[in-house]
Amino acid sequence: xxxxxxxxxxxxxxxxxxxxxxxxxxxxxxxxxxxxxxxxxxxxxxxxxxxxxxxxxxxxxxxxxxxxxxxxxxxxxxxxxxxxxxxxxxxxxxxxxxxxxxxxxxxxxxxxxxxxxxxxxxxxxxxxxxxxxxxxxxxxxxxxxxxxxxxxxxxxxxxxxxxxxxxxxxxxxxxxxxxxxxxxxxxxxxxxxxxxxxxxxxxxxxxxxxxxxxxxxxxxxxxxxxxxxxxxxxxxxxxxxxxxxxxxxxxxxxxxxxxxxxxxxxxxxxxxxxxxxxxxxxxxxxxxxxxxxxxxxxxxxxxxxxxxxxxxxxxxxxxxxxxxxxxxxxxxxxxxxxxxxxxxxxxxxxxxxxxxxxxxxxxxx
Amino acid sequence: xxxxxxxxxxxxxxxxxxxxxxxxxxxxxxxxxxxxxxxxxxxxxxxxxxxxxxxxxxxxxxxxxxxxxxxxxxxxxxxxxxxxxxxxxxxxxxxxxxxxxxxxxxxxxxxxxxxxxxxxxxxxxxxxxxxxxxxxxxxxxxxxxxxxxxxxxxxxxxxxxxxxxxxxxxxxxxxxxxxxxxxxxxxxxxxxxxxxxxxxxxxxxxxxxxxxxxxxxxxxxxxxxxxxxxxxxxxxxxxxxxxxxxxxxxxxxxxxxxxxxxxxxxxxxxxxxxxxxxxxxxxxxxxxxx
Numbered sequence: 001x002x003x004x005x006x007x008x009x010x011x012x013x014x015x016x017x018x019x020x021x022x023x024x025x026x027x028x029x030x031x032x033x034x035x036x037x038x039x040x041x042x043x044x045x046x047x048x049x050x051x052x053x054x055x056x057x058x059x060x061x062x063x064x065x066x067x068x069x070x071x072x073x074x075x076x077x078x079x080x081x082x083x084x085x086x087x088x089x090x091x092x093x094x095x096x097x098x099x100x101x102x103x104x105x106x107x108x109x110x111x112x113x114x115x116x117x118x119x120x121x122x123x124x125x126x127x128x129x130x131x132x133x134x135x136x137x138x139x140x141x142x143x144x145x146x147x148x149x150x151x152x153x154x155x156x157x158x159x160x161x162x163x164x165x166x167x168x169x170x171x172x173x174x175x176x177x178x179x180x181x182x183x184x185x186x187x188x189x190x191x192x193x194x195x196x197x198x199x200x201x202x203x204x205x206x207x208x209x210x211x212x213x214x215x216x217x218x219x220x221x222x223x224x225x226x227x228x229x230x231x232x233x234x235x236x237x238x239x240x241x242x243x244x245x246x247x248x249x250x251x252x253x254x255x256x257x258x259x260x261x262x263x264x265x266x267x268x269x270x271x272x273x274x275x276x277x278x279x280x281x282x283x284x285x286x287x288x289x290x291x292x293x294x295x296x297x298x299x300x301x302x303x304x305x306x307x308x309x310x311x312x313x314x315x316x317x318x319x320x321x322x323x324x325x326x327x328x329x330x331x332x333x334x335x336x337x338x339x340x341x342x343x344x345x346x347x348x349x350x351x352x353x354x355x356x357x358x359x360x361x362x363x364x365x
Numbered sequence: 366x367x368x369x370x371x372x373x374x375x376x377x378x379x380x381x382x383x384x385x386x387x388x389x390x391x392x393x394x395x396x397x398x399x400x401x402x403x404x405x406x407x408x409x410x411x412x413x414x415x416x417x418x419x420x421x422x423x424x425x426x427x428x429x430x431x432x433x434x435x436x437x438x439x440x441x442x443x444x445x446x447x448x449x450x451x452x453x454x455x456x457x458x459x460x461x462x463x464x465x466x467x468x469x470x471x472x473x474x475x476x477x478x479x480x481x482x483x484x485x486x487x488x489x490x491x492x493x494x495x496x497x498x499x500x501x502x503x504x505x506x507x508x509x510x511x512x513x514x515x516x517x518x519x520x521x522x523x524x525x526x527x528x529x530x531x532x533x534x535x536x537x538x539x540x541x542x543x544x545x546x547x548x549x550x551x552x553x554x555x556x557x558x559x560x561x562x563x564x565x566x567x568x569x570x571x572x573x574x575x576x577x578x579x580x581x582x583x584x585x586x587x588x589x590x591x592x593x594x595x596x597x598x599x600x601x602x603x604x605x606x607x608x609x610x611x612x613x614x615x616x617x618x619x620x621x622x623x624x625x626x627x628x629x630x631x632x633x634x635x636x637x638x639x640x641x642x643x644x645x646x647x648x649x650x651x652x653x654x655x
Contacts, residue, residue: 041634048619049643085527214559214608227580298528299561299576299587310561312574323644327561327576335611364634 004030013042017120017350020360024337024353028346036341036349038334043364051324056082056156056291059324064150066328067362069112072098072105072141073304075154077326080235081300081311082156085293093281094158095237100171100274101144101153103267107178108137109305110260110267117257117354118189121198126189133181136174143167157285172275175268182264190261199253203340203352206251213336216329217307218263219356221247222255229303240277241270253355260357263305290319299327306330306357330362497524502584503532509554510534514543525587531576533587541573541590542600548577548586549605555581559606564597564616566645571597571622575609592622601627619644 012023021042027035047066051059056078063074076098083090090098115130138148143164145153153160189195205213207223220227228245230238246262248255293315301310310327333356340352497503507522521535536544548556561576571592578585592599601624602609613624614633621642624630632639640651 041632041636044634046643084529211557212607214606225580232583294527296525296527297574298525299531299574300529301560301576308560310576312561312563314565314567323565325561325563325565327563331611331615332608335608 006034011349013039017354018360019116019358020363022358022360022363024349026341026349031346033341033344033346033349036338038337040331040334040360040363043360045365047365048324048326051321053320055319056293056321059321060154061150061152063326064147064152065361066326066365067109067304067306067309067330067359068149069359070102070105070109070305071149071151072101072153073302073309074326075151076102076236077300077302077304077309077311079154079156080302081298081313082291082293084300085296085298085313085315086156086287086291088157088285088287090236090285091158091282092237092279093162094283094285096274096278097144097159097163097283098154099236099238099241100168100271100278101141101151101159103271103274104137104141104171106267106305107264107271108134108141110264111137113260113305113357114185114257117357118195120350120354121195123189123192123195126185129181129185129188133178136177140167140170140174143170155284156291157287158283160284162283168275168278171271175272175275178268179265182261182268186261190257196254198351199257199355201250202253202348203344203355204250204252205336205340209336209339210251213339214332215307215336216332217303217305217357218256218259219307219333219336221245221259223251224249229301229308233301235300235302238270241273243267243269253351256355256357292317292319293321301327304329306359306362307333326365328362328365330356330358330360331365334358334363497526497530499524499530499532499584502582506532506534506548506554506586509551510544510547513551514540514547518544520591528587531585531587533589536588536590538590538592538599541588542602545575545588545602545605548588553581555579556586557581559602559608560585562602562609562612562616564620564622564644566594566620568594568646570594571620573599573616573622575602597622598625599623600625601630603627618642621645 006027006029009026009028010023011026012018013021015022018024023039023042025037025039026033045065047062050062054062059078060075063078064071066074082088111130111134115127115134118126141151141153142148144167145151145160147153205223207225210220210223210225216227224247226245226247229235230243231245243266244262246259246266248258293313295315295317297312297314299310299312301308303309307329308327309329312323312325312327313321314323316322337353337356341349344352503522503524507519510518518537518540519534520537523533525531525533534544548554556577556579558578558580559575560578561574563574565572565574571594573590573592575588576585577588590599597620599622601613603613603624604626610628611633613622613627614629614631616622617624617627617630618632618634618639619642631637635643641648643650
């Protein structure tokens with residue numbers, strides 16, 4: 001018999017498939033993973049500590065740098081927390097601009113996930129297609145906000161400025177184009193036998209485990225839990241749109257893939273309806289230049305592309321928060337990884353890690 | 366908004382003097398109506414509870430704006446009526462600009478006043494106001510806890526009006542774990558999902574905030590516990606929700622709160638040799654090289 005011995009293997013922190021600086025120390029016996037220990041914190045910038053010395057509007061650019069693939073939702077969650085505490089009413093047009101921007105962000109984020117996930121497991125060309133379409137969204141959001149990724153677009157009470165002329169028309173044009181491309185993606189990848197063999201039945205967990213580990217987003221919905229805060233705890237104007245919450249029952253990597261792909265379609269539906277209903281009017285409510293939040297505390301949560309993103313503010317009635325805390329979905333979603341990897345084949349490591357869809361800026365805060 | 370309105374109105378102005386007279390009358394009527402609306406809105410606001418006050422206030426603000434615009438318009442028209450053709454254009458522009466500026470200033474003042482009032486109001490709302498729609502759920506949870514965990518298990522319980530009316534329970538450090546366990550496993554309550562856990566240094570004490578969700582009740586609840594700031598020790602929730610693992614490590618890492626029975630309590634974000642707990646309010650950065 002061949003003698004085998006346990007070996008420690010370091011994955012990362014500088015490894016392309018971790019999509020950032022994430023380190024994984026794994027103990028392997030031959031091809032089988034015995035134990036996996038995630039090491040995080042390489043990108044910790046102390047956002048919450050910095051925020052304690054900043055005014056609310058000054059914190060918004062910091063939120064861009066948490067989940068940098070979908071910064072609009074991060075902008076929103078902070079503004080939403082402040083607005084909830086202050087009781088500010090947001091102008092209609094601003095709400096629509098926010099929703100369109102956030103949903104475009106969701107599509108862009110899922111596209112990045114789709115492209116890089118397939119790249120990780122060996123398919124090179126989907127990455128190019130995904131980034132072509134994603135670039136169009138990035139261009140739209142650049143026109144809107146002036147920045148490619150770190151938008152800093154939302155403000156307490158609305159948005160920084162109105163959309164440029166014709167912008168809404170460009171968004172409207174993008175929707176059918178994206179639908180067409182999405183059909184192409186499915187033709188290219190979804191039925192591909194090699195791909196299906198790599199992801200089907202890999203990284204399975206049950207509904208109970210998903211809830212036990214506080215998973216959210218597609219990671220939760222892939223086990224059959226129909227839970228989307230846009231539907232279940234409607235915020236902003238999401239109750240005005242007709243859209244579905246895609247779920248799957250299997251709880252494997254392939255079901256997470258399906259959930260995300262269908263979410264792109266649902267987001268396109270929302271964008272389409274928002275563009276149709278897009279109203280005239282102001283884009284910023286009348287709020288004081290220096291924002292002071294009433295004394296007390298609040299925790300709000302919304303649905304980001306990665307799951308449930310939350311913001312807790314404890315205020316003493318000053319212009320800076322006493323304590324600011326973000327509930328970062330990637331941080332919570334990543335916790336289940338050691339459990340999923342135990343006893344797995346080495347080759348499935350990246351398939352499982354990739355399917356969780358983490359952004360390290362968000363994991364590390 | 367006010368600026369736009371004034372501009373639109375300035376652009377609309379007809380040349381004929383008959384029209385001017387007509388418009389004058391119209392403007393006067395408008396102003397009168399606006400004043401009335403304002404008065405009415407104010408009266409309504411005085412009677413109405415929280416939600417409606419905002420609407421009433423907005424109405425009043427809008428009315429005030431309309432009034433300002435109408436006033437400016439009236440004046441510019443009066444001036445225009447006296448002046449010859451050539452001067453009229455300039456006068457018109459001047460009047461429009463003045464109206465714009467005035468309306469904007471007024472709107473700004475109104476908005477500032479409104480928001481000052483709003484902040485005050487929100488603070489009041491949090492202490493006393495009408496019954497929240499979540500009150501019955503809070504009562505249900507509290508009575509269940511009191512009958513199963515024990516009377517006096519909760520230090521305090523209230524509806525947090527600032528936080529979307531979430532029922533908030535404040536536990537003793539001694540009863541914290543048993544309350545959490547009850548919330549988790551009770552069949553009626555079934556708080557199976559831990560949404561968030563974090564700590565805060567309130568200087569007088571440390572606090573843990575846990576946000577739980579029950580899909581069965583379709584309700585969230587906030588569970589809080591106050592800890593001694595010098596020796597913050599509390600049982601870990603990991604045996605109940607595995608999702609509490611990393612958040613507890615984070616609270617340990619950044620605030621120095623110790624969680625008993627935690628499977629692997631470690632510095633999760635900072636380095637193992639880090640000195641001190643950065644999110645504590647009295648934290649002094651330690652740097653060997655300085």
